[in-house]
Amino acid sequence: MASPSRRLQTKPVITCLKSVLLIYTLIFWITGVILLAIGIWGKVSLENYFSLLNEKATNVPFVLLGTGTVIILLGTFGCCATCRASAWMLKLYAMFLTLIFLVELVAAIVGFVFRHEIKSSFKVNYEKALKQYNTTGDYISDAVDKIQKTLQCCGVTEYTDWKDTNYYSEQGYPKSCCKTECSPSKDENNINKEGCFIRVMTSIESQMGVIAGFSFGVACFQLIGIFLSYCLSRAITNNQYEIV
Numbered sequence: 001m002a003s004p005s006r007r008l009q010t011k012p013v014i015t016c017l018k019s020v021l022l023i024y025t026l027i028f029w030i031t032g033v034i035l036l037a038i039g040i041w042g043k044v045s046l047e048n049y050f051s052l053l054n055e056k057a058t059n060v061p062f063v064l065l066g067t068g069t070v071i072i073l074l075g076t077f078g079c080c081a082t083c084r085a086s087a088w089m090l091k092l093y094a095m096f097l098t099l100i101f102l103v104e105l106v107a108a109i110v111g112f113v114f115r116h117e118i119k120s121s122f123k124v125n126y127e128k129a130l131k132q133y134n135t136t137g138d139y140i141s142d143a144v145d146k147i148q149k150t151l152q153c154c155g156v157t158e159y160t161d162w163k164d165t166n167y168y169s170e171q172g173y174p175k176s177c178c179k180t181e182c183s184p185s186k187d188e189n190n191i192n193k194e195g196c197f198i199r200v201m202t203s204i205e206s207q208m209g210v211i212a213g214f215s216f217g218v219a220c221f222q223l224i225g226i227f228l229s230y231c232l233s234r235a236i237t238n239n240q241y242e243i244v
Contacts, residue, residue, distance in 0.1 A: 032071030039064030
């Protein structure tokens with residue numbers, strides 16, 4: 001058992017660690033709220049792109065929503081553990097932070113490894129969506145229209161891709177290909193000439209870059225929390241510090 005003088009000397013150290021960890025936990029909690037908001041934004045802004053990938057890709061926003069929710073709950077738990085100065089709760093907090101860090105690390109590696117497969121999948125599915133345009137009656141045709149209208153593009157690699165579709169044979173280019181408001185026709189004067197694939201990839205990479213950058217920052221930030229939680233837990237255990 002540590003002497004009274006030793007315990008008295010470590011009081012300011014533990015108080016300082018508690019204050020820093022509380023500030024950290026508050027910031028960590030806020031990042032959870034931001035990640036939750038990014039998940040909602042990703043669901044709304046990137047839904048058209050995800051719908052043309054595959055079912056697994058459409059789960060990406062939900063993963064962010066789930067991660068943000070877990071971080072908020074974990075941040076609340078960390079705040080309680082710090083305020084109570086409970087050694088076992090702090091160790092559990094550090095363990096959860098470590099687990100989330102490893103999950104995020106694995107997810108980042110998987111995303112990096114399969115990034116080219118994602119591009120290939122999008123191109124194949126986009127070509128298939130053009131072939132089935134306005135015949136399936138589902139969200140795929142709507143996704144094609146939204147992408148072409150938003151990015152001001154037409155076709156996959158170029159606007160002439162539409163000439164190989166049944167829709168073009170019957171009606172011409174869809175309204176979403178037009179530079180200005182028009183009806184479906186085969187007139188190419190008012191049609192956007194650039195294909196959508198390159199523009200979609202550029203848009204996804206720029207927006208996913210924001211998500212990836214923020215997620216990486218959160219993951220690295222967790223290392224600080226793991227270190228602080230471990231230090232405070234060790235200090236409380238070794239010096240048998242108790243809050244009166």
